[in-house]
Amino acid sequence: MNKVFEEITELSLKRALFYPSAEIYGSLAGFYDYGSIGFRVKKKLEDYWRWFFLKSLGENFHEIQPSELMPEPVFKASGHLEHFEDPVVECSKCGFVERADQLLEGFLHMVFEGLSSEQLDELIKKHGLKCPECGGEFKRVFSKSLMFGFETRKGMVYLRPETAQGVFVDFKREFKANREKLPLGLAVVGKAFRNEISPRQALFRTKEFTQAELQVFFDPEDEKHEKFSTIEKEKARVVLASERDKGEQLLTAGELAGRGYFEKYVYYLFMMKKFYESLGLKELRFYEKNEEERAFYNKFHFDCEVFFKSFDSFREVAGLHYRTDYDLKNHEEHSKQSMEIFANGRKFVPHVIELSFGIDRTFFALLDKGFRKDGKRTWLSLPRQVAPFVAGVYPLVSKDGLDEKARQVYELLASEFDVFYDEKGSIGKRYARADEIGVLYGITIDYDTMKDGTVTIRDRDSTKQERVSISEIGQRIKRVFDSLYY
Amino acid sequence: MNKVFEEITELSLKRALFYPSAEIYGSLAGFYDYGSIGFRVKKKLEDYWRWFFLKSLGENFHEIQPSELMPEPVFKASGHLEHFEDPVVECSKCGFVERADQLLEGFLHMVFEGLSSEQLDELIKKHGLKCPECGGEFKRVFSKSLMFGFETRKGMVYLRPETAQGVFVDFKREFKANREKLPLGLAVVGKAFRNEISPRQALFRTKEFTQAELQVFFDPEDEKHEKFSTIEKEKARVVLASERDKGEQLLTAGELAGRGYFEKYVYYLFMMKKFYESLGLKELRFYEKNEEERAFYNKFHFDCEVFFKSFDSFREVAGLHYRTDYDLKNHEEHSKQSMEIFANGRKFVPHVIELSFGIDRTFFALLDKGFRKDGKRTWLSLPRQVAPFVAGVYPLVSKDGLDEKARQVYELLASEFDVFYDEKGSIGKRYARADEIGVLYGITIDYDTMKDGTVTIRDRDSTKQERVSISEIGQRIKRVFDSLYY
Numbered sequence: 005m006n007k008v009f010e011e012i013t014e015l016s017l018k019r020a021l022f023y024p025s026a027e028i029y030g031s032l033a034g035f036y037d038y039g040s041i042g043f044r045v046k047k048k049l050e051d052y053w054r055w056f057f058l059k060s061l062g063e064n065f066h067e068i069q070p071s072e073l074m075p076e077p078v079f080k081a082s083g084h085l086e087h088f089e090d091p092v093v094e095c096s097k098c099g100f101v102e103r104a105d106q107l108l109e110g111f112l113h114m115v116f117e118g119l120s121s122e123q124l125d126e127l128i129k130k131h132g133l134k135c136p137e138c139g140g141e142f143k144r145v146f147s148k149s150l151m152f153g154f155e156t157r158k159g160m161v162y163l164r165p166e167t168a169q170g171v172f173v174d175f176k177r178e179f180k181a182n183r184e185k186l187p188l189g190l191a192v193v194g195k196a197f198r199n200e201i202s203p204r205q206a207l208f209r210t211k212e213f214t215q216a217e218l219q220v221f222f223d224p225e226d227e228k229h230e231k232f233s234t235i236e237k238e239k240a241r242v243v244l245a246s247e248r249d250k251g252e253q254l255l256t257a258g259e260l261a262g263r264g265y266f267e268k269y270v271y272y273l274f275m276m277k278k279f280y281e282s283l284g285l286k287e288l289r290f291y292e293k294n295e296e297e298r299a300f301y302n303k304f305h306f307d308c309e310v311f312f313k314s315f316d317s318f319r320e321v322a323g324l325h326y327r328t329d330y331d332l333k334n335h336e337e338h339s340k341q342s343m344e345i346f347a348n349g350r351k352f353v354p355h356v357i358e359l360s361f362g363i364d365r366t367f368f369a370l371l372d373k374g375f376r377k378d379g380k381r382t383w384l385s386l387p388r389q390v391a392p393f394v395a396g397v398y399p400l401v402s403k404d405g406l407d408e409k410a411r412q413v414y415e416l417l418a419s420e421f422d423v424f425y426d427e428k429g430s431i432g433k434r435y436a437r438a439d440e441i442g443v444l445y446g447i448t449i450d451y452d453t454m455k456d457g458t459v460t461i462r463d464r465d466s467t468k469q470e471r472v473s474i475s476e477i478g479q480r481i482k483r484v485f486d487s488l489y490y
Numbered sequence: 491m492n493k494v495f496e497e498i499t500e501l502s503l504k505r506a507l508f509y510p511s512a513e514i515y516g517s518l519a520g521f522y523d524y525g526s527i528g529f530r531v532k533k534k535l536e537d538y539w540r541w542f543f544l545k546s547l548g549e550n551f552h553e554i555q556p557s558e559l560m561p562e563p564v565f566k567a568s569g570h571l572e573h574f575e576d577p578v579v580e581c582s583k584c585g586f587v588e589r590a591d592q593l594l595e596g597f598l599h600m601v602f603e604g605l606s607s608e609q610l611d612e613l614i615k616k617h618g619l620k621c622p623e624c625g626g627e628f629k630r631v632f633s634k635s636l637m638f639g640f641e642t643r644k645g646m647v648y649l650r651p652e653t654a655q656g657v658f659v660d661f662k663r664e665f666k667a668n669r670e671k672l673p674l675g676l677a678v679v680g681k682a683f684r685n686e687i688s689p690r691q692a693l694f695r696t697k698e699f700t701q702a703e704l705q706v707f708f709d710p711e712d713e714k715h716e717k718f719s720t721i722e723k724e725k726a727r728v729v730l731a732s733e734r735d736k737g738e739q740l741l742t743a744g745e746l747a748g749r750g751y752f753e754k755y756v757y758y759l760f761m762m763k764k765f766y767e768s769l770g771l772k773e774l775r776f777y778e779k780n781e782e783e784r785a786f787y788n789k790f791h792f793d794c795e796v797f798f799k800s801f802d803s804f805r806e807v808a809g810l811h812y813r814t815d816y817d818l819k820n821h822e823e824h825s826k827q828s829m830e831i832f833a834n835g836r837k838f839v840p841h842v843i844e845l846s847f848g849i850d851r852t853f854f855a856l857l858d859k860g861f862r863k864d865g866k867r868t869w870l871s872l873p874r875q876v877a878p879f880v881a882g883v884y885p886l887v888s889k890d891g892l893d894e895k896a897r898q899v900y901e902l903l904a905s906e907f908d909v910f911y912d913e914k915g916s917i918g919k920r921y922a923r924a925d926e927i928g929v930l931y932g933i934t935i936d937y938d939t940m941k942d943g944t945v946t947i948r949d950r951d952s953t954k955q956e957r958v959s960i961s962e963i964g965q966r967i968k969r970v971f972d973s974l975y976y
Contacts, residue, residue, distance in 0.1 A: 017663070018667070019667055020554075020663065020664055020667035020668070023660075023663060025556060025557040025560060025561075025656075025659075026557075026560055026561050026563070026564050026659050027659070027660075027663065028659050028662070028821060028825040028827040029561060029563040029564060029659070029824075029825050031561075032561045032642075032644055032645075032647065033644070035557045035559065035560075036557070037554060037555065037556040037557055037656065037660055038554060038555040038556075039554055039660070039663065039664060039667060040552035040553065040554050040664055040667060040668060040676070041667065042555075043552075043553050043554050043555045044553075046555065047553075059904075062904075066526035066529075067526065067529050067530075067533075068506075068523060068524060068525055068526050068529050069523065069524040069528075069529045069532065070511060070523040070524075071511040071512075071521045071522070071523055071698050072558075072681060072698060073521065073638075073649075073683065073697070073698050074511060074512055074521075075511075075512050075515060075517075075518045077512070077515040078512050078515060101643070152559075152640050153640070154638045154639070154640060154649075154685075156518075156685060157587070158518055158519070159518075161518065163559075163649075170511075170523065173511075173512050173513070173514050173515070174509075174513075174523055174525070176514070177503070177506065177509060177513070177525065178506055178525060178526055181504070181505055181506035181525060181526060181527065182506070182526060183912075183914055190526070195558060195681070197559065199642065211559070212557050212558060212559055335514060338515075339514040339515050341514040418545070418548075426669075428669055
């Protein structure tokens, strides 16, 4: 975290992008609210994700909305109740707690994810680490569940730690309702909850967060993808678990498929890449987790990482997981309900590729990428798909009929675009405010407007202004959208 | 609940509208999932709500997204920890539990909401009510909290029982970010959670549900509404608390304002009415709660009730509450943070009108209203704003190039509208399936299409078919939307 991170956080507070929850009560670490501007961006990001993955790919993909609270048997079957926990160190003197791997990471500047409590304990002893708050000794490393559980009269219920489990338990019903065809994609965009020991870095590790997850159910004997040839020669930056010594490599889809990752998997990896690139996040790579790092049910696991100025490093924003038939088989066993389906001439339990996106992290990546400072001017260069407003409409001054005219222009545009009207303060201040929240255009009504019916359109990024007649504004905006929306 | 209710529930299971959560584990009462078709309707309903209340009214109204889990002090201040509980009866023999007022309601067919535990206890004794399961005696009526609470290292956190509290704690920050203007509207569309004793009637009383709530902050000395004259002569069916003996009355906005409900309040009551009417839910009334029934912090409280075929009665789908400055003042007191603002030349704590909508109940009202059966045909006459698809595109048969042509028509329409392609089964079965989920139009490509480039467009409600040339389909659909979208 550096100055950029601080500047973005500060801007977020000022401009209602995001801020700590229950701030007036001192707030609780790990909870953030989206403000009136931030929520516009977040909603557009979610809707763009839906458009990209559920509509534009043209596959049999649908969204459902399962409950966030689910009963105990679901998480017994999924393994979350037994395995979903973090290793924790606690100071024996002052009670300070921290995730053991993160404590080590902070001291030794290496990654320790995936080590056992015993291994972490040994490392802490070996390096003689002491409490950073009071210098006290640490107790033995222990495990702590990340699940939020609530007792009810009918047994425990838990807030889901990932949206995926709702999809697995609903699979059979959705398969039937969607014409019994594979592949079938079932997505959820919604909240998930993890009782993290050390929430940190603003939206980056929180206790309540938004995921967009897509589970693609497919026949394991049908690993090809009909559109694979369209991406076969495209390249992605990858770090392979088996070739980590080689570091980052630039490999084509075809080369990846040649290394044993099957076509469908590689195809969706490139769709992830395309999604982020279409949002201007082009500095990205796919980092494969090795056997110790990945969950035991994932056969393949790549993190999709984007470069953040705020951290001066790559950070995970999404993941691509080949979960095999692990989840459906476990739910079959625990629920005694068959998860077999009949397709392609035989009965079997489908396999699953999971595309899992952190919406908050992606949102933050967009702020990080878009944040610009140039002398006194600060602006957010957000991509068109997620800018909170297309345009602000401003009368140069609020008199001589300019305000009325501006209101008319606003009304004209409001039925088709996200625009706002603003007459408060100097025109410079209005531009500055709009720049800070990433508004694409400023449309100003001045004295010339009253004579010749033209307005100025100011571009957020270049600040260049152009004169356009009122009747052409709509077409002008649409043209930009058509050429750039995905 | 009657046959219509059962038929809707059955259709919902079959067509993935909604179904019990974690069904494969026997499910838990009070939790439902939205399936792939139901979610489309729900999302469109939410987006239409946003359009109607946050955009088309043209006021300073914004949406935010506060956390669902909030720390204890929030709900101490709001009064939920102390007061948000239900009176419960429990059988001393078999352990059966039920909300005391609902038990009485079931036996005596009267409404007992708002009575104290003592009063309910007396009534149960007076009428000699016994356990409906085993005939056993009931224990004394006691109170049970509706809050889902969870212990963390930093104190208790609770799932919000209403979305409103997030808005109140964020008010000051949003007021500042939104140019310090009143009225200011802050909306939340999201989940809320109540640990109900007796969840029931499918989506009607659940433990996890979706609210769309809008808090309008205003200057209590400015009770007028600038657009009041536009609705002054419109009429609404109301039952007033002070004139309950008169039953339903048809009163104009002006007459209501004359009875002491101020202009702003009455204006939003009519906007609620307009919203439901625009969705085809025209059989509705506003039922005012009296002092015992309403929460003590509400000065005015009208339930917006819609007539349900499923229950053969009016049921609450939304509420309009004048919460005064109760919430802000309480948060001020508990947080020691001033909630005063400077506006209209003085300092004061704003007052609040709350428009609170049950999205699940409204969704269910749309199914209830739209459900039609006519001989063998079943269809959902959903309004255009929320129909899951605008059209299905079907080749009459999947040969002789009809399927290819139909794919082309699908591609042509897909970029602009929610359409789907379906070639499986007889054309009659495809129409039947589409009718059952409320698809507005069926577009069929037949042998004539190959000759003259025309298709048939079939209307869901009338089943009438019309021949239209392919190039005109888009215009045709748009025309219908323009004339009917609100």
